[in-house]
Amino acid sequence: MKVLNLGSLNLDYVYSVDHMVLPGETLSSYGMETFCGGKGLNQSIALARAGAEVYHAGLVGDGGEILIDTCREAGVHTDFIQKLEGPCGHTIIQVDKNGQNCILLYGGSNQKMTKEYIDTVLGHFDKGDILLLQNEVNLVDYMIDQAYAKQMMIILNPSPYNSALDTCDYSKVSMFLMNEIEGAQVTGEQEPEGILQELSKRYPTVKTVLTLGGDGAVYQDGDSICRQAIFPVKAVDTTAAGDTFTGYFITSIIEKMEPSEGLKLAAKASSIAVSRAGAAASIPARAEVMV
Numbered sequence: 016m017k018v019l020n021l022g023s024l025n026l027d028y029v030y031s032v033d034h035m036v037l038p039g040e041t042l043s044s045y046g047m048e049t050f051c052g053g054k055g056l057n058q059s060i061a062l063a064r065a066g067a068e069v070y071h072a073g074l075v076g077d078g079g080e081i082l083i084d085t086c087r088e089a090g091v092h093t094d095f096i097q098k099l100e101g102p103c104g105h106t107i108i109q110v111d112k113n114g115q116n117c118i119l120l121y122g123g124s125n126q127k128m129t130k131e132y133i134d135t136v137l138g139h140f141d142k143g144d145i146l147l148l149q150n151e152v153n154l155v156d157y158m159i160d161q162a163y164a165k166q167m168m169i170i171l172n173p174s175p176y177n178s179a180l181d182t183c184d185y186s187k188v189s190m191f192l193m194n195e196i197e198g199a200q201v202t203g204e205q206e207p208e209g210i211l212q213e214l215s216k217r218y219p220t221v222k223t224v225l226t227l228g229g230d231g232a233v234y235q236d237g238d239s240i241c242r243q244a245i246f247p248v249k250a251v252d253t254t255a256a257g258d259t260f261t262g263y264f265i266t267s268i269i270e271k272m273e274p275s276e277g278l279k280l281a282a283k284a285s286s287i288a289v290s291r292a293g294a295a296a297s298i299p300a301r302a303e304v305m306v
């Protein structure tokens with residue numbers, strides 16, 4: 016079972032700040048670093064470091080070669096990644112003294128997907144392969160429709176949530192992986208129980224992993240629910256913690272682990288990511304994730 020991740024690749028410009036800049040405020044940062052990131056890239060690297068065979072497809076712009084190199088060095092298949100002229104996808108990330116972040120995203124090359132490119136890439140995958148999607152690229156609705164027609168298993172991380180997702184046919188998705196904010200945006204419900212109930216009512220065949228920050232994570236498959244607490248650590252930088260969780264949980268599916276074991280593996284991996292700076296750079300290797 017191969018994984019195709021049709022997703023974003025970003026240059027993350029990360030600024031260390033005392034607090035998140037306020038409206039109208041000019042704030043001096045006390046450090047700046049550039050990291051490789053993007054929800055797509057991070058999730059591909061998490062899959063590869065967890066031991067899965069993953070193919071990343073996506074578009075990089077000016078200065079994006081380092082993103083391809085970083086994927087390749089992590090063991091991700093990069094042959095489908097294309098280079099374009101023009102601005103690369105990038106972010107401005109503030110990380111405060113508690114390790115919390117806020118992210119300003121510029122789509123750039125990530126928003127230049129075409130139907131022709133998607134069709135060409137999907138032509139290399141078959142029934143039963145996994146298609147992993149986030150919402151930092153355009154044409155996610157088309158990707159879902161085409162992959163469903165091929166009987167691929169579609170796993171959607173609807174992040175960041177915005178109106179581009181409104182045209183997606185979620186009933187074609189096999190599994191949602193989302194945090195409670197995205198869960199609230201998708202369902203209109205605020206509490207985790209309400210989010211899970213609403214997802215189950217609207218999309219009865221879709222499995223869900225809902226991450227709850229400090230309250231852990233929940234897996235729902237029909238009437239069956241299992242929960243996992245976090246592994247507490249001192250937070251240095253929460254960037255890519257969710258992406259690490261996603262990559263490790265999908266690897267547990269490929270390895271046919273029980274959902275409870277998959278949640279535990281993913282929670283442990285993301286706790287390690289939280290304890291380190293950066294996005295892709297913070298994602299642990301499988302050997303470090305002893306559960």
Ligand code: RIB
Pocket residue numbers: 025026027051052053054057105106118120151254255256257258294295
């Ligand atoms: O999920 C973390 C990622 O979100 C960062 O690497 C940043 O690029 C944004 O896309």
